[in-house]
Amino acid sequence: MPVSNILAGLRVVDVLSAVAILVVGVIFAYIVRLLMRRSVAARLPPGTYKPLENLVFYSIVATAIVLALYPLGLNLSSLVVAGGLASLAVGLAAQNSLGNLISGVFLLIEQPLRVGDPVAIGDVSGVVVNISLLSTTIRTWDGTLVRIPNNTVFGGEIVNFYRTRARRVEFTIGIHYASSIKTAVDAIMKLMEEHPYCLVNPKPEVFVEEYADSSVNLRVRCWAPPQVWFSTKVELQTRLKETLEAAGVEIPYPQLDLHIKSAEEPVRVKLEGGGSPA
Amino acid sequence: MPAALPTTLAPGAEVRVGTASVRRLADGTVEGCDAHGCSRVRVPPSVEARVLPAPASRRLLRVDYVYVEFEEPIHASPGDLIWFHAPLELEVTLGGVPALRLSTSRVKYTLVGDIVDGVICRYHKSPVYLGDPPPRMEGLALAAVEVDGDPGILPGAGVGLAVSTLYRGEDGSIYYSLQRLEIEGGTATLRSTRRPPRRGLVEVRRPPRRRPALHQALQPLILRLVEAG
Numbered sequence: 428m429p430v431s432n433i434l435a436g437l438r439v440v441d442v443l444s445a446v447a448i449l450v451v452g453v454i455f456a457y458i459v460r461l462l463m464r465r466s467v468a469a470r471l472p473p474g475t476y477k478p479l480e481n482l483v484f485y486s487i488v489a490t491a492i493v494l495a496l497y498p499l500g501l502n503l504s505s506l507v508v509a510g511g512l513a514s515l516a517v518g519l520a521a522q523n524s525l526g527n528l529i530s531g532v533f534l535l536i537e538q539p540l541r542v543g544d545p546v547a548i549g550d551v552s553g554v555v556v557n558i559s560l561l562s563t564t565i566r567t568w569d570g571t572l573v574r575i576p577n578n579t580v581f582g583g584e585i586v587n588f589y590r591t592r593a594r595r596v597e598f599t600i601g602i603h604y605a606s607s608i609k610t611a612v613d614a615i616m617k618l619m620e621e622h623p624y625c626l627v628n629p630k631p632e633v634f635v636e637e638y639a640d641s642s643v644n645l646r647v648r649c650w651a652p653p654q655v656w657f658s659t660k661v662e663l664q665t666r667l668k669e670t671l672e673a674a675g676v677e678i679p680y681p682q683l684d685l686h687i688k689s690a691e692e693p694v695r696v697k698l699e700g701g702g703s704p705a
Numbered sequence: 706m707p708a709a710l711p712t713t714l715a716p717g718a719e720v721r722v723g724t725a726s727v728r729r730l731a732d733g734t735v736e737g738c739d740a741h742g743c744s745r746v747r748v749p750p751s752v753e754a755r756v757l758p759a760p761a762s763r764r765l766l767r768v769d770y771v772y773v774e775f776e777e778p779i780h781a782s783p784g785d786l787i788w789f790h791a792p793l794e795l796e797v798t799l800g801g802v803p804a805l806r807l808s809t810s811r812v813k814y815t816l817v818g819d820i821v822d823g824v825i826c827r828y829h830k831s832p833v834y835l836g837d838p839p840p841r842m843e844g845l846a847l848a849a850v851e852v853d854g855d856p857g858i859l860p861g862a863g864v865g866l867a868v869s870t871l872y873r874g875e876d877g878s879i880y881y882s883l884q885r886l887e888i889e890g891g892t893a894t895l896r897s898t899r900r901p902p903r904r905g906l907v908e909v910r911r912p913p914r915r916r917p918a919l920h921q922a923l924q925p926l927i928l929r930l931v932e933a934g
Contacts, residue, residue, distance in 0.1 A: 592816055592819075592820055592822075592823045592824070593820055593825070623741065623813055623814065624765075624766075626814055626815050626816050626825075627774075627813060627814070627815035627828045628815045628816050652766060652814065655766065
């Protein structure tokens, strides 16, 4: 049915009914949102609650819009036909936005990330501060806000640092060849056992990773809850030096042994700013 | 003589429980210290400062469970009551408002379950006792699990903190509410009750707090058993 025919056959009562349905629907959506905020919000983590609220709110509004079309003699199938070329043109123009919208809905349903999660999406790394239907906002580690279209978020690689119960803290430290490996391993294990965030299970571990040019390299590993992973790593690395020094273990500088094959000829050493070689 | 909790701190008074201490200075300032640091809160002397026992759920990290590893695994049969010591915290309230949280023993955490679906728990290692409650240990609470289901060998047990209640005995010991452990098919599922683990205990009334999230309150702790033989 052409749109002009529909408009011509409209009665004031139908229009008023449609507006009333729309207004009631929107008011109902606001009431449901208010009730959810009072009763459900406190019981769910913010990262779970906010997308749920958005989903419920927009679903009610969308249903109200569809219901409001009926008194006007319109339904979705007739709208699609009536739209014709105009719909196609608008659709093409809004392709990106629609893509973002659909990705946004999938993000809210699947929830690969939540508000407050530390994440890396492509080259952007930071904490999620908002997930709307069209875009996701990340506060990067240096404090800037980055808005990423949901298409990019959903279609790209998302690394979520919170979606695991524990994260491994890992680093390498070199000890002198003259120092005891056992003493060093025992001292590092004690440091990790005394640290509250180094989990008992999975067990922390220290092992020889490499006999390198200047040092015996030890690999140090422990697991920590993700929210304190960085502080645990920083603290362990900071305390490791004094722990090893207290245990009598030396951390060497890079060194090079010089072997002189023939001692018959004197070694010539040139002094900077001096006279002739000695 | 260990402090009897809950207690009120007058200016100049001090309470020590395990590794934690709470001191009230003459000007009313409250200072709390434990193995992980000290905090001070300035408060007028007229405001009441109370020290209460609290579940070991808030110091450093917020957790919903304590996992207690037994010094030796224990054979558990249905109907057994297994006792062990569990960590405890102190809550200092100022005029009824929670102000400080201190641990009465060293804080340590562990993961129960796997990396994806496991639960981070407060960790403690304790001797285990069957039947009668063990003697009081300074700075630690007492906890008991009632075994149900199949017999099994338990390397440890848990205490649910989100919904459990604390009780006080006549000698001043603090008890966690009774836990139920259902053993089935090589795993043990822990659920908290609000019942006292023995008779003659008085519930410790604490200031009202935010209810735990629904998913936290209903999530049971799944423990893996030591394989027999």
